[in-house]
Amino acid sequence: MPTHPHFAPAVQTLRSSVYAGARPAAGLTPIPLHIGDTWMEPPAGCRMEDFRVADHPGMHRYTAVAGLPALRARIAELESARTGLETAPEQVLITAGATAGLAAAVGALVAPGEQVLLGAPHWPLIAGAVRAFNAEPVSVPLMTAVDSAEEAVACFERLRSKRTAAVYWNTPHNPTGRVMPREWLAALSDWAKSRDLWILSDEVYEDYVYAGEHVPTRPLAPELTIAAHSFSKAYGMTGNRCGYLVGPGRVIEAIERIITNLHYSACTASQLAALKALDGPGQDWATRACIRYSDLGRQASEALGLSAPEGSTFLFPEVSSALDERGLPGLLTDLTEQGVLVAPGPTFGPYPNHVRLCFTAAEPEQVRRGVEILAKRLGV
Template sequence: MFVVPEILLHFHTDANGVLPPAFGNGRISPMPRHPNFSPSVLDIAGAVYSALAHRLATHKGEVYPLHVGDTWMEPPEGCRMEDLRVAEHPGMHRYAAPQGLPALLDALVEQTRARSGAPTERENILVTTGATGGLGAVAGAILAPGDEVLLLAPHWPLITGIVQSFHGVAVEVPFFGRADSPESAVEVVREYLTDRSVALYFNTPSNPTGRTIPRPWIEALVEWARREDLWILSDEVYEDYIFSGEPHTYCRPLAPERTFAAHSFSKAYGMAGNRCGHIAGPAGAMKELRKIGVHSFYSTPTASQLAALRVLQGPGEAWVGQARERYRAVGERAAARLGVAPPQGSTFLFLDVADRLDGRGLTGFLEDCVDRGLFAAPGPSFGPYPTHVRICFTAAPPDVVERGVEVLAALLGR
């Protein structure tokens, strides 16, 4: 008779002791010993934005680095690292409280209430090392080995590795371009539901598609997730950058008992290098997230939190308003030149280049781009999209982006 070791009893097994596929093709196998590594980690992509990025340093001529989601704009004046001084902020190089600076927590509570209408207190907030660190804390808190997270695809590329890092299974659900109504949105996702599914992840405005998910679709997906008793991971880091259509739909008010909402100072205020974001979620669950935070990043850099507090208390909204109009303009010009629909939000365009691929496939096309100084992100980083590329139209100054778009348009024969 097979006996499941006591340490593994909290994992989902059947009567024969069968574990998820991550464990030796479904059966318990020895833990990896030197020099082997965790199978979950071995499956994680090492380069998600460009396997050719190392050529940035050696390319002769102008480069167009449109492969990473970032901005050419500096944060608002008064909110930059150069504006912080020890004389004004004694202890700014020491650890902050693991949950976050109290003043920043209070500012985030106020902002969250004002924007979403969701009842929010300090215990609903965790300040994190970017939304990336925050979503990692969510994954660590809710996943047991082999648990599945349904990812609406194309999806933000790092979410796959985050799920795998905590020994979960990322299930990619081709969604954008398939769903066309609230009912079909649910049907598309239901196809991938199994008894191992524990959570649903989506991001809107979307990285990489530049599309937004309409409110009725989100409401239908949330209600379905409630019926199926799933957690919801709502990635809302581009909430400030919607260019057309209805305002952003905040998911947490629709299902506060099961929703973790991810927010980012990186995307909102041009502070990607600071590594500061936050998660809002159910108070009881946030206690578990704080455990993961303490044992992974411990606390978000203190100086980054001080800069975040400054931007919330001062010029943040005005800066966002200016950035949104500048982003909109460059995004619309890039889309028009490439012959695709303008972005509804975020800072990306996602293009199918299938008709320009030769026997070398997408790798060959990306190499041709790099030979001309253009760096784009490969479609497979975002799901099952072997003929797509993504560009970020805010990753460089507008004139550089436009020259890079001309390179891409020429390669596409447009």
């Protein structure tokens, strides 16, 4: 045992910001393409100003840990319709963002020293959540590396060990903008079942598909899958910190035990906003946003000489042609000096020659300028 006071081992493996490489240069208004956000304001009627104490007395008090009963019930209905699986309100857990939900799921399902296989490139925070609970994230190159369901399964199987407790994948995909085909998901789910592994299925961009279709994982492995969803991404409410998990009742109950002690509950007003969005103006807003995002994704990908994104709000260009002897840090420094912030590839797994950009994180005109600067540097 080391001399106290020391930090927990987890701290040594974590960075404070996954975007530590990107800092705005003095004097320039930065174009923040490094964060997964939207420039759009949330639907009218679903903003904080729309929830008044006169209509919602006690709206600044605690809710139950698992969330407002009306919100859980509404989501259960939607989820039943969306997946064809009869889903009870007890299978839904409202969380302080999908991030908090996925982190708590790791806390409930993965013991210290166990491993979680992450379909890579992966959403950066899932690796951090696994490390925070003193478990080990293992990157499994997938979206940039394989072309078939069989290869996808082989990639995961190759890195599986006796210590593997769970697998994580996300679709529509952050950061590549691809959408996982049904056959891949079916084959991977069958494989996870055969290996008795939990599946953490991150579907927070499910409403943003521009080609193909989003396939939810739960129907493929209902007893093993914990699906993460986000009001942040669906309705432009990232700052509200409200999302939800859906899974088997006994698993949701276990995750609730962790949530109780990690953050207790999501913000009450954020839950009201989520319920309002589901009941009213959310769907229209998401439909309009989807058309707009699709255009922006196509324009950005064309400017960079990439395939158009099939979903999500990201592109993940390979940038080797723009690197000099300073490597990726040099490129990030140069771009930052020009006011363009992008996320470094290594935060997504073993990707020293990639960057991620979010094509909805700033006003479209700003994004266009940022992409132009990047394209010029890449020699496109």
